[in-house]
Amino acid sequence: MNINKLITPRNQALYDRVQSNFKKIQYAKSKDSYWSSNVDGNNIAHISYAKSNHEEASFVHELLHLDVQSRGYKRLRVGMSAWDNTPFFKRLMSALDNELQHHKMYKGFLHLGYAPNEFYADSDVLTEKRIIKNLMQNSDNIRTYYLDFLTLIAPGGSISEANKEYLLKAYKAKNSSKFAAFFEHVQSVFLDWEADSDFNAEPYLMRLFNVVPGGEFTWFGYGKAAEFPNNGFFVDKEFEIAQPST
Secondary structure, X not given: OOHHHHOOOOOHHHHHHHHHOOOEEEEEEOOOOOOEEXXXXXXXXXXXXXXXXOHHHHHHHHHHHHHHHXXXXXXXXXXXXXXXXXXXXXXXXXXXXXXXXXHHHXXXXXXXXXXXXXXXXXXXXXXXXXXXXXXXXXXXXXXXHHHHHHHHHOOOOOOOHHHHHHHHHHHHHHXXXXXXXXXXXXXXXXXXXXXXOOOOOHHHHHHHHOOOOOOOOEEEEOOOHHHOOOOEEEOOOOOOOOOOOO
């Protein structure tokens, strides 16, 4: 793919700003069908590209991820919580890391003139069906619905605003509205985060986890697990990790 062809007058300023904040930007073909980006320890930005129906918009999406990070957002790389110690927590942490950035990126994406349905990958057209399937499940566990609810409240995408509103009401009505207060809280946290000019997500993650049982005993790290507890933050209460006896 010729990346230079994706740099156009409407995204030139964004590209220049992102490029100036890193030593360089390196490009590589994605190992799957999705675009992605990351920054390594040498302050080199990496963008992986894939074929897309809207490649310029996909390129801009990754530039905006890098822009948000250069403006102060710290990515969640590792974590642990007394609320959940199953693989679900890792999936939730990854989703939160991605969606927190999306809520900061979206207005800039629209401002540059790109369409809402170009904000995500081509596969986003399947998202609405997946969410409806999720809503058809009957569960007393909030974890069953949490990830797809985060997807639903994310900005942009292929789901119409009217359908989003309908699906939001359906989530809040699940199990005789058992989870309504929780979903409303999560939605409120993201709306506040989106409106905040600061890029420090820690207070918002604290708000999300302090309302679940054991969530106060949660730690998120910005590097490796071995850097616990220094390179990261506790949601509320500090704790130690038991070391294996020798």
